[in-house]
Amino acid sequence: MSIELRNISKxxxxxxxLKDINLEIAEGELVALLGPSGCGKTTLLRIIxxxxxxxxxxxxxxxxxxxxxxVSSRGIGFVFQHYALFRHxxxxxxxxxxxxxxxxxxxxxxxxxxxxxxxxLALVQLEWLGERFPDQLSGGQRQRIALARALAVEPEVxxxxxxxxxxDASVRKDLRxxxxxxxxxxxxxxxxxxxxxxxxxxxxxxxxxxHNGNIEQQGSPADIYDYPRNAFVxxxxxxxxxxxxxxxxxxxxxxxxxxxxxxGDGAVAHIxxxxxSVEKAVSDIDTPLTIKDWQHLGAIIRIELRYPQLQxxxxxxxxxxxxxxxxRELHLEKGDAVAVHIKHAQWFN
Amino acid sequence: MSLSYIMPGFRGTxxxxxxxxxxxxLIPLSSLVFKSFQLSWGDYWAIITHKRVLAAFKVxxxxxxxxxxxxxxxxxIIAWVMVRYPVPGKRFLDALIDLPFALPTAVxxxxxxxIYQPSGVLGQWLFNTFGLKxxxxxxxxxxxxxxxxxxxxxxxxxxxxxxxxxSMEEAAASLGASRWQIFSRVIFPNIFPALLTGVSLSFxxxxxxxxSVIFIAGNLPYVSEIVxxxxxxxxxxxxxxxxxxxxxxMLVISFVLLLLINLLQRWVRMRSxxx
Numbered sequence: 329m330s331i332e333l334r335n336i337s338k339x340x341x342x343x344x345x346l347k348d349i350n351l352e353i354a355e356g357e358l359v360a361l362l363g364p365s366g367c368g369k370t371t372l373l374r375i376i377x378x379x380x381x382x383x384x385x386x387x388x389x390x391x392x393x394x395x396x397x398x399v400s401s402r403g404i405g406f407v408f409q410h411y412a413l414f415r416h417x418x419x420x421x422x423x424x425x426x427x428x429x430x431x432x433x434x435x436x437x438x439x440x441x442x443x444x445x446x447x448x449l450a451l452v453q454l455e456w457l458g459e460r461f462p463d464q465l466s467g468g469q470r471q472r473i474a475l476a477r478a479l480a481v482e483p484e485v486x487x488x489x490x491x492x493x494x495x496d497a498s499v500r501k502d503l504r505x506x507x508x509x510x511x512x513x514x515x516x517x518x519x520x521x522x523x524x525x526x527x528x529x530x531x532x533x534x535x536x537x538x539h540n541g542n543i544e545q546q547g548s549p550a551d552i553y554d555y556p557r558n559a560f561v562x563x564x565x566x567x568x569x570x571x572x573x574x575x576x577x578x579x580x581x582x583x584x585x586x587x588x589x590x591x592g593d594g595a596v597a598h599i600x601x602x603x604x605s606v607e608k609a610v611s612d613i614d615t616p617l618t619i620k621d622w623q624h625l626g627a628i629i630r631i632e633l634r635y636p637q638l639q640x641x642x643x644x645x646x647x648x649x650x651x652x653x654x655x656r657e658l659h660l661e662k663g664d665a666v667a668v669h670i671k672h673a674q675w676f677n
Numbered sequence: 678m679s680l681s682y683i684m685p686g687f688r689g690t691x692x693x694x695x696x697x698x699x700x701x702x703l704i705p706l707s708s709l710v711f712k713s714f715q716l717s718w719g720d721y722w723a724i725i726t727h728k729r730v731l732a733a734f735k736v737x738x739x740x741x742x743x744x745x746x747x748x749x750x751x752x753x754i755i756a757w758v759m760v761r762y763p764v765p766g767k768r769f770l771d772a773l774i775d776l777p778f779a780l781p782t783a784v785x786x787x788x789x790x791x792i793y794q795p796s797g798v799l800g801q802w803l804f805n806t807f808g809l810k811x812x813x814x815x816x817x818x819x820x821x822x823x824x825x826x827x828x829x830x831x832x833x834x835x836x837x838x839x840x841x842x843x844s845m846e847e848a849a850a851s852l853g854a855s856r857w858q859i860f861s862r863v864i865f866p867n868i869f870p871a872l873l874t875g876v877s878l879s880f881x882x883x884x885x886x887x888x889s890v891i892f893i894a895g896n897l898p899y900v901s902e903i904v905x906x907x908x909x910x911x912x913x914x915x916x917x918x919x920x921x922x923x924x925x926x927m928l929v930i931s932f933v934l935l936l937l938i939n940l941l942q943r944w945v946r947m948r949s950x951x952x
Contacts, residue, residue: 405851412844425862429858477852
């Protein structure tokens with residue numbers, strides 16, 4: 329099912345949670361609503377679900393205006409942040425709930441329900457847990473049961489609120505992969521909310537970045553990473569060095585990284601660490617940069633370069649990244665003077 | 678006990694618990710048992726199977742049972758309204774609910790008797806419109822017990838309703854459940870164990886209630902005479918052994934009933950995975 333939001337606004341008291349949101353999501357996408365806490369992403373998800381009503385604007389599902397439809401008749405499946413499993417029911421009864429509350433004429437027989445629930449439990453790879461109660465499951469298992477329960481009614485859209493938020497790191501990584509595989513298999517339009525940019529980049533086919541109730545940018549993960557539309561997106565997604573026009577030395581830049589036109593006084597360059605290449609300085613060259621420290625991140629090395637006259641949020645340091653092998657070849661030591669070359673920069677005023 | 682190593686203080690707290698329960702509950706109650714040993718088995722049997730005594734037992738337990746169920750129903754609605762809706766003057770109403778706890782029960786009895794007697798405000802109206810007599814009948818006893826039992830239900834159900842996870846309701850709605858289905862299949866089963874606790878507490882209170890009942894009951898032998906009153910009557914006639922025999926029987930029946938309710942609660946919780 330395709331989703332279209334038109335001019336959605338929502339206020340809580342005097343606080344504007346969403347300001348005139350317009351968004352189109354094509355059928356079969358796996359979309360991440362990404363933003364810092366309080367940016368309105370969960371509110372937006374709840375409005376799509378029908379759990380919250382917008383103050384103005386329209387929610388179109390498959391081109392039909394469903395703004396005033398109740399959550400139970402929108403054909404959506406919702407997975408809650410803390411799972412919201414029914415504590416007094418077994419896992420089996422939880423998953424069967426959506427089928428058993430159907431009006432009599434649509435309700436499948438108990439045998440059909442049993443078959444359907446078994447196949448869903450198999451899909452989430454938890455067949456053997458049917459007779460357990462939610463309190464007896466681990467966080468990751470509860471999450472998957474919540475998903476199976478939502479899928480039981482064959483929703484046309486799957487909405488997930490911080491699906492991995494309450495899980496520990498290793499379970500989270502497994503579940504991300506698993507969710508992506510599941511989406512490939514079922515191909516149901518899915519939207520999930522997250523504040524973790526890494527998670528959004530890894531799982532989603534489309535990322536929507538929200539900030540202060542506005543959509544800052546929508547696009548594929550690669551697009552958003554390489555061509556952030558504004559300073560907020562650039563800062564929020566991945567690591568970035570922020571340097572003003574005055575801080576930058578002309579010799580570090582080339583055609584690709586120079587600003588297109590003569591920059592104003594407030595112009596700043598956002599430079600990803602991997603776009604800064606580091607060389608040992610030839611002795612007679614005048615360079616202000618020295619190696620302060622470095623960290624091994626597996627296949628790459630992150631180098632901290634001391635730049636005394638820089639006054640940035642994170643101190644007088646520029647970050648650069650390079651493959652570990654290349655770093656070994658350079659034989660760099662702490663305190664060595666280095667020269668840099670900036671391959672790519674995003675300029676913002 | 679391996680428990681004592683996991684949780685420090687097991688021995689000390691157990692000793693205190695046994696000591697305290699002995700002092701406050703077991704010793705007084707066992708003296709009741711010893712006192713009744715003065716009676717022969719035949720005498721004891723004759724006393725407790727006397728028609729008037731049997732009738733009083735029936736009145737006491739039946740009215741307490743009906744009152745506990747009625748209080749359970751109304752108390753649940755009140756707790757529901759107090760938790761789920763923005764009621765104006767909520768604090769005031771909240772204090773009102775606890776009033777039966779604080780009020781001397783005799784005062785409650787006199788007040789209820791006054792308004793429910795045939796010439797009283799409510800009594801007159803009920804008799805004229807429905808032909809119902811409340812005061813001086815078992816129905817009067819039920820009214821008094823409903824009044825006394827209300828806080829037990831509201832105070833046990835309220836916190837559980839308050840803590841109920843609203844996202845469970847939203848989840849049920851997103852799965853297509855109607856409002857009634859959400860209530861009957863999701864909310865109520867989660868509240869039921871607490872409601873059962875409240876009902877059993879108010880039942881236990883009703884069986885032992887004296888002050889508020891005697892004023893409205895009329896205390897007609899075979900009709901509206903409760904067991905506690907019978908015991909007091911016997912004491913006033915210096916029939917100590919007879920009073921103890923009835924008291925002991927009352928004690929045993931109450932204990933067995935409370936035990937059964939406890940088992941029922943355990944079963945309910947087990948069925949819903951809460952143990």
